[in-house]
Amino acid sequence: MSDAITTGSVEAGGLEFGYLAAGPGDGPLALCLHGFPDSAHTWRHLLPELAGAGYRAVAPFMRGYAPTRVPEDGAFQTGALAADAVALHEALGGDGNAVIIGHDWGAFATYGAAAHSPGRWRKAVTLAVPPLGAMMNAFSSYEQLKRSFYIFLFQTPLAEAVLDRAFVEGLWRDWSPPGAEVAGDVDRVMECLATPANVAAAVGYYRAMLDPSRLLDRYAAEQRSASRTGERPVLYLHGAADGCLGADVVMSDPAAVLAQLPPGSRAEVVEGGGHFLQLDRPAEVNRLILDWLAA
Template identity: 30%
Template structure:
């Protein structure tokens, strides 16, 4: 199976796509800090099963454009990029799959345009209805700790930490968030020491877990050495802005068939209120077919458990 690459114009930016196979389109949206490459196993499996799998480098990542202005990374831009992608490749409809930050893009793409995104699969992050409060006002903070998204808000700060040693930053992040780190207190992964950074206190490893080869790691490291982290971190800097922009959809439900997959060791499980959100997901996603919980799996769902994720996605696609 060959993965081909091309560039398209969408929503005012140039976007890099990795593609495999032919048939109905399945659109794969990656999260932070990743690239199209995090879908390498799914591109292969989907192509072999008769689908046209498309994994873009999302806005701000890889070989896709990285607008300077922070306000160019709102949820309306990110979902607009996906609809524009379908236009650019000449496709009316697709199934959209998202992991980590790509999951909210997938959920909201399906929420906004069910005529174009006819089904959705969310990995790690469930659909979260818009809450009553501006997000930054309810993020956890104590005298000695702060929520990692607070740390990511000030431009340049997290960039400086992560870009100092990109290899260490990527390797530590991938290992710490995976099920292999076997972190007992998942909440500790998203709470940073008061004056510390993202990497402080994260578990590290000398040897790589079985699902990540040296070549895989090097590919990701080289991408971020080349691009830096600013574009990817700008997604976090729009969380309050997204809350304002999404006011018209307050209370709206995702009305397409859906599948949700999460690891039982995913730090997302320890996010405030997430247990209730996952438990009640069918209320805001009425056509949710199933919630699959992968034992021993951490946050890097489709890489840690490639076969399980591939099987679940393919079964879901067949049922549509």
């Protein structure tokens, strides 16, 4: 068994995905999905730990993030992300013992995929973004609206022009604990946003979020699943120092988060963790995830 991280590619759902992977080829699938502005490298601490526990851990680059192709259908809605996760499960030979782990936009994909196809997954883990039902009051907070300025900026024609390295690094610094080393991860992000088409794809996630005209009917079932409570238990983790979606808003009442998750779920705050808590506190986050999957 090797815990070395390797690269690969696979066609799933008609789209070619690049990915990072670790672990035995015959182990149960652990699909790890990243968010914005991030890359599959965000899982570099977790992949070897999952491999050591016997999983075939695979972290794809999400649709539109190089080396994954930009989808020809131009769909970046949550339902498309959930459909990608299901298609990757199929293409990678997953079975009912597979687990799914998602951060940020990857969390949205995880909720949708687990609810839409519960038979494919044994357990789920989400980080930094709670279920939609638990976010309903977030934008009534002035402080949260300030944190979320970029969502509204991305609805404008300025978005592609401003989404450069300086902007991405600014987000990482704002969203991370003071003193966090972010330059290397920003470099990885910019490799994924190497072309104007990649930049437009990253912005497209946010435009589909607020513009119903961008929702394609082919993903309608997955889109509905993304906003409902599924069957598979979820471990939800949120960084206490998250500068993107404040813990003061999301986790002020953990019971409200749990009420939106399936029975048997858990919700935890990770002290000292920012938005990218899997990088800020890797040992603690890895332990929480591995213990959850093993329980």
